[in-house]
Amino acid sequence: MALKVYNSLTRKKEVFEPINTPYVGMYVCGPTVSGESHLGHARPFITFDVVYRYLMHLGYKVRYVRNITDAGHFEEEGREAEDKITKKAILEKLEPMELVQKYTNLFHWGMTQFNNLPPSIEPTATGHIVEQIEMIKNIIKDGYAYEANGSVYFDVEKYNTDFSVKGQPYGILSGRILDDQLDTTRELDNQDEKRNKSDFALWKKAPPEHIMRWQSPWGEGFPGWHIECSAMATKYLGEEFDIHGGGMDLQFPHHECEIAQSTVCNHKLPARYWLHNNMITINGKKMGKSYGNVIKLSELFSGNHPMLTQAYAPSTIRFFILQSQYRSTLDFSNDALQGSEKALRRLMEAYDWFMQEDFVEAIVGTDTTLNEKLTKLVNEFTEFMNDDLNTAKVIANIFEIVPIINAIKDKHIAKHALSAATVSLLKEQLKAFITDIFGLVTTKTADNNKLEGVLQLLINIRKEAKQRKDFVTSDKIRNELAALGVQLKDEKDGGVSYTI
RNA sequence: GGUCCUGUGGCCGAGUGGCUAGGCAGAGCUCUGCAAAAGCUUCUACAGCGGUUCGAAUCCGCUCGGGACCUCCA
Numbered sequence: 139m140a141l142k143v144y145n146s147l148t149r150k151k152e153v154f155e156p157i158n159t160p161y162v163g164m165y166v167c168g169p170t171v172s173g174e175s176h177l178g179h180a181r182p183f184i185t186f187d188v189v190y191r192y193l194m195h196l197g198y199k200v201r202y203v204r205n206i207t208d209a210g211h212f213e214e215e216g217r218e219a220e221d222k223i224t225k226k227a228i229l230e231k232l233e234p235m236e237l238v239q240k241y242t243n244l245f246h247w248g249m250t251q252f253n254n255l256p257p258s259i260e261p262t263a264t265g266h267i268v269e270q271i272e273m274i275k276n277i278i279k280d281g282y283a284y285e286a287n288g289s290v291y292f293d294v295e296k297y298n299t300d301f302s303v304k305g306q307p308y309g310i311l312s313g314r315i316l317d318d319q320l321d322t323t324r325e326l327d328n329q330d331e332k333r334n335k336s337d338f339a340l341w342k343k344a345p346p347e348h349i350m351r352w353q354s355p356w357g358e359g360f361p362g363w364h365i366e367c368s369a370m371a372t373k374y375l376g377e378e379f380d381i382h383g384g385g386m387d388l389q390f391p392h393h394e395c396e397i398a399q400s401t402v403c404n405h406k407l408p409a410r411y412w413l414h415n416n417m418i419t420i421n422g423k424k425m426g427k428s429y430g431n432v433i434k435l436s437e438l439f440s441g442n443h444p445m446l447t448q449a450y451a452p453s454t455i456r457f458f459i460l461q462s463q464y465r466s467t468l469d470f471s472n473d474a475l476q477g478s479e480k481a482l483r484r485l486m487e488a489y490d491w492f493m494q495e496d497f498v499e500a501i502v503g504t505d506t507t508l509n510e511k512l513t514k515l516v517n518e519f520t521e522f523m524n525d526d527l528n529t530a531k532v533i534a535n536i537f538e539i540v541p542i543i544n545a546i547k548d549k550h551i552a553k554h555a556l557s558a559a560t561v562s563l564l565k566e567q568l569k570a571f572i573t574d575i576f577g578l579v580t581t582k583t584a585d586n587n588k589l590e591g592v593l594q595l596l597i598n599i600r601k602e603a604k605q606r607k608d609f610v611t612s613d614k615i616r617n618e619l620a621a622l623g624v625q626l627k628d629e630k631d632g633g634v635s636y637t638i
Numbered sequence: 639g640g641u642c643c644u645g646u647g648g649c650c651g652a653g654u655g656g657c658u659a660g661g662c663a664g665a666g667c668u669c670u671g672c673a674a675a676a677g678c679u680u681c682u683a684c685a686g687c688g689g690u691u692c693g694a695a696u697c698c699g700c701u702c703g704g705g706a707c708c709u710c711c712a
């Protein structure tokens with residue numbers, strides 16, 4: 139069964155066919171590094187990390203490009219048009235590039251915490267000013283942009299008229315009709331420079347106080363907020379590439395504008411498959427800066443937030459996100475995360491035990507029904523992923539396998555009930571999906587030899603106490619370790635395991 | 639106002655014409671010195687009202703509720 143993905147462009151699930159098999163080009167809109175990343179940002183980067191990993195698992199050679207937006211997107215608050223990054227820089231008394239570096243580092247730290255693989259190329263907007271200017275020049279040359287008072291605007295009206303004929307109107311991605319949009323745009327700065335309200339900036343003239351500025355054919359200024367993605371995607375993935383991803387909130391206008399710019403320059407739609415992840419909500423509302431309801435990654439990992447009763451491991455967040463399908467909204471709450479934390483621990487403990495356990499006895503496969511059941515559950519992993527990356531269903535199947543593994547561990551099911559083929563299939567596929575594709579890692583942190591030795595010592599003392607029926611001592615050891623966050627478990631075979 | 643999505647049991651979430659989703663929480667049992675963990679069993683569903691159909695949580699209509707985008711936003 140072939141991989142199918144939901145293409146926002148066609149609003150259908152489509153079979154994924156790369157332009158140049160086995161090569162796949164994927165562009166994902168990266169962060170604007172003007173602030174610390176929050177939980178909402180985690181979703182696209184984890185989602186597309188799994189897409190990236192899954193494509194590689196299928197044997198594709200993927201070039202994954204994810205930009206860093208470090209050139210000031212301008213925002214218009216009230217009367218003033220200011221470079222977002224410049225504004226913050228003044229407030230914090232930092233150089234713009236110093237600020238950008240700080241938040242870029244923080245972003246990378248967050249990505250590492252989540253066990254996201256680094257992209258193949260991570261280009262910065264400021265590093266591609268030349269490419270952006272070239273692209274703007276091309277758009278002007280073809281008559282789809284005009285200069286006004288040192289700024290350059292894209293002529294949406296003309297584009298729409300000319301490309302509607304070719305079946306590519308402005309609005310092709312978001313399903314918007316340009317004429318319906320005309321009277322909805324609010325008051326923007328320098329609005330009078332535009333021929334039409336729907337026109338958007340390719341280049342903005344920099345006001346005197348603006349620190350981030352570059353020389354251009356139109357004077358000193360800075361690039362508009364859509365052109366960087368068009369320029370960098372074209373440079374590293376070509377005029378037409380396979381996948382373009384990002385959050386649903388970028389669909390319009392950002393991706394729509396990207397399509398318009400790239401189509402004018404390259405005479406074709408830039409990407410074949412447009413994938414959009416849905417939002418993380420909190421109390422039913424989208425988590426976003428403008429709503430003032432964000433939980434920063436550092437707050438999440440430390441538990442230092444009014445909504446949180448405890449700290450959550452990055453892998454818990456990752457697992458929480460993968461428990462839903464990426465196109466559904468995901469409602470965040472402390473309770474939901476607690477559920478995910480427990481579920482993940484149970485899953486990983488079973489997985490870790492199974493992977494290291496020897497199954498030499500498993501050659502007979504006495505329980506045919508069980509072997510068939512397991513084989514079916516495992517084979518469905520791929521089927522579910524191929525249906526628009528339904529990680530939620532894969533995880534549901536894994537949880538059907540977990541009790542079976544635990545039953546074997548507790549000797550409720552004999553090892554020889556499984557056949558050697560089933561065991562190797564299970565080991566191979568569980569590793570592929572849990573570790574390689576989902577990128578889930580064990581929460582165990584105790585790989586410190588000294589700590590290991592100390593714990594083993596306490597476990598042995600407790601074992602001796604138990605043999606003397608000195609339960610006061612044995613319980614004291616267990617309870618006081620528990621108070622320190624170390625939980626001891628007496629296993630069926632007389633051994634003792636612990637989790638920290 | 640325009641475009642679109644959505645409403646599943648205490649919570650989070652799959653599913654989308656007939657077949658148990660799954661997780662967390664709750665209840666009972668087994669195991670255990672006691673715990674914990676684990677296993678087994680189990681309760682609580684498809685917003686409401688109509689319609690289509692042999693059959694609807696799933697399709698259609700209406701009503702009510704929630705949300706996203708149209709402005710920086712993942």
